[in-house]
């Protein structure tokens with residue numbers, strides 16, 4: 540009875556937290572009892588207990604309450620659970636854990652052992668990935684790696700801001716490789732999960748198994764690697780795993796929210812290892828890509844919500860106004876369709892404005908020239924006052940030109956307006972600066988990187 544309810548609540552949680560979170564954090568929870576208004580769960584590690592408490596306890600509690608469980612609090616207690624239990628995150632309906640299946644799962648890793656990776660999202664395929672200028676390089680590299688054959692670049696390092704498609708591309712590679720050759724052992728997991736499994740192996744004294752497992756894969760994918768920055772022993776282990784696989788000629792694919800060199804608190808030897816392969820970034824989306832993505836998704840929704848009337852211009856409006864990231868864009872479209880079908884109204888510009896007011900407002904945040912000046916001077920370690928002051932030495936003039944260039948790119952200010960904000964300079968000076976930075980970006984890769992990084996930081 541109790542477990543039935545928890546089973547149902549888990550299904551609801553799967554929908555609200557998503558497959559990845561569900562597999563990592565919800566699935567391993569076991570409801571022990573509800574006592575005095577406290578729902579007690581057992582979890583395998585204290586790290587996990589902390590994480591779940593911080594991130595999911597509210598949602599778990601409210602779903603429990605909604606299902607009629609008389610709980611006013613949730614508690615997570617660490618119980619010694621065999622590691623094999625929590626390694627099998629692949630399926631949503633784990634088989635009942637009889638002693639027999641436990642010992643079977645805890646057997647030494649063999650060639651056929653289940654890989655303890657995160658589940659792949661079935662929607663994240665190459666077919667569903669819309670290619671545009673900002674992501675064409677990353678897409679091409681991902682395709683290339685997915686084709687298999689001799690490993691040409693190792694690792695493939697994909698980086699870019701939140702919601703630009705890194706995870707999507709990685710899953711797409713995994714799907715494709717598995718379709719081509721089902722025997723290939725592909726292990727996809729987040730850096731966070733890597734750490735979690737590493738800590739677990741340490742605790743359970745199963746480092747040999749851990750090492751053997753990670754060294755037995757054909758393709759290793761680690762998502763959001765910036766997570767292990769500052770976590771010294773995890774980095775150490777990651778480094779060894781990485782080297783072992785590269786030595787065996789196995790493909791490694793890594794993603795991060797920034798370039799290897801820019802990840803703080805990441806050991807230099809790891810940074811340089813990561814830079815050895817092909818490093819490609821996903822640029823912020825442009826209008827055309829956003830529109831393309833919206834059109835593709837809207838097509839799917841139209842099939843799903845038959846009979847909904849969709850006014851012209853709405854997608855264009857959204858592509859123009861929601862520039863943050865693709866996840867937000869998708870969320871907006873999904874809400875729009877759901878809302879329209881619920882109230883039985885046509886999807887018009889007015890409806891979009893009404894139903895998406897919060898998202899539109901959040902996206903409205905405009906970058907100011909002052910903010911650009913501040914960021915750029917921080918980046919180049921010069922004084923803000925020098926940015927608008929008269930000094931013309933290169934070490935100051937160049938950052939000033941970068942700031943002018945970004946002001947032209949990211950704000951709607953005119954050249955004379957920008958000039959005024961740079962200590963009353965003439966618009967021709969601004970124009971010269973903008974041109975100079977445009978040129979330098981094509982000849983000087985450091986300049987290109989600097990400008991890209993600043994742009995990303997300012998648009999975040």
Ligand code: ADP
Pocket residue numbers: 663667668669670674699700701702703704705706707708832865866869
């Ligand atoms: P990241 O891992 O870079 O934060 P994700 O890969 O999770 O981003 O992408 C966020 C969402 O946006 C996902 O639902 C993904 O399918 C979608 N998405 C991102 N880029 C594209 C694209 N080019 N075409 C279609 N969907 C995309």
Ligand code: MG
Pocket residue numbers: 705706707762763
């Ligand atoms: Mg991701």
